[in-house]
Amino acid sequence: MTYLYPGQLRNNEPMSQHVSWRAGGMAERFYVPLNRQDLLEFVKGQSQSVFHVIGLGSNLLVRDGGLPETVIQTHGALKEIKVLRQDPEELVIEVEAGVPAPKVARSVARLGYQGAEFMAGIPGTVGGALAMNAGCYGRETWNCVHSVLTMDEKGQFFERTVEDYEVGYRHVALKNSAKHTATPRFHPTKEWFIAAKLKFINDPLLQGQKMIRELLARRVATQPLGQPNAGSVFRNPSGGFAAQLIEKCGLKGLREGGAEVSHKHANFIVNTGNATAADIENLIDRVQQRVREICGITLLPEVRIIGNKVG
Ligand SMILES: Cc1cc2nc3c(=O)[nH]c(=O)nc-3n(C[C@H](O)[C@H](O)[C@H](O)COP(=O)(O)OP(=O)(O)OC[C@H]3O[C@@H](n4cnc5c(N)ncnc54)[C@H](O)[C@@H]3O)c2cc1C
Numbered sequence: 001m002t003y004l005y006p007g008q009l010r011n012n013e014p015m016s017q018h019v020s021w022r023a024g025g026m027a028e029r030f031y032v033p034l035n036r037q038d039l040l041e042f043v044k045g046q047s048q049s050v051f052h053v054i055g056l057g058s059n060l061l062v063r064d065g066g067l068p069e070t071v072i073q074t075h076g077a078l079k080e081i082k083v084l085r086q087d088p089e090e091l092v093i094e095v096e097a098g099v100p101a102p103k104v105a106r107s108v109a110r111l112g113y114q115g116a117e118f119m120a121g122i123p124g125t126v127g128g129a130l131a132m133n134a135g136c137y138g139r140e141t142w143n144c145v146h147s148v149l150t151m152d153e154k155g156q157f158f159e160r161t162v163e164d165y166e167v168g169y170r171h172v173a174l175k176n177s178a179k180h181t182a183t184p185r186f187h188p189t190k191e192w193f194i195a196a197k198l199k200f201i202n203d204p205l206l207q208g209q210k211m212i213r214e215l216l217a218r219r220v221a222t223q224p225l226g227q228p229n230a231g232s233v234f235r236n237p238s239g240g241f242a243a244q245l246i247e248k249c250g251l252k253g254l255r256e257g258g259a260e261v262s263h264k265h266a267n268f269i270v271n272t273g274n275a276t277a278a279d280i281e282n283l284i285d286r287v288q289q290r291v292r293e294i295c296g297i298t299l300l301p302e303v304r305i306i307g308n309k310v311g
Pocket of ligand 1: 053054058129131136191229232304
């Protein structure tokens, strides 16, 4: 993998190097800002105003025909964590969008506070976790949010509170706006997360570091972490689990080119080595179709699919 220096604009950058599925097309332009100020100047200096802001690409499929827009990567750029308040009851931190969620989990646990442990196993950034309301084991990102700082395509900043958003299961939308949607085939947003103030509790009965170790061990045992994947492909339908439905339909091991429904976790699709984005998307469609035929339930993708198809 080629290392991208912050502040460097690249043309025709292979997105397979920036998404956890390790597949997909090119971004016409790809930028990793130096920091928040540099991001602001970059955005203001662009005539073309359609951007894709990404974090670690752990929930993202870029089609093989690539992206005609500019991709901005926050990971490696917006990376500051600051303690704003630390008292016996509560910890409040400000975290920039490009900070990996597991780093938040470790930092909070190290300071002796609880409530961030679930982030330890989510291999994305805080920005991605805010956009997705990422969560597991009964907790979600927006449970921890005090407020967020966002920026729009003109480079204008906004301080927003939780009340400004409609927040649900893997769904975050600015109220009275179609800016953030949970549609299966995702379109670029017009306002991005730059930083968040997150709050955590101090409960001596909970042992953060121990919980993180247990949670990670559980993931190693149940998820195909040795093969490129993007976590759970489908959202859980109400009252059920996508993985159980896929397994019940006998779809573990189903293949499309180099993409395969994982034998270890039925809601994961793995790249066995040479999968294209089309292989992965076709497999998503086949799984969706089979589950609909057999169980009468339409599974909706949790992963975000962007870019053009080839041909
Ligand atoms: C092994 C594995 C396990 C996983 N386990 C979980 C889990 O337990 N729970 C869970 O919820 N998810 C899980 N995921 C999925 C993924 O890690 C999360 O959705 C994560 O929050 C995505 O963060 P990211 O930085 O990688 O986002 P990306 O994949 O880079 O982007 C995802 C979406 O968020 C948008 N986005 C990214 N940054 C910003 C920003 N700053 N402002 C606005 N929009 C932004 C992107 O445009 C895109 O639409 C898992 C993935 C893997 C590979």
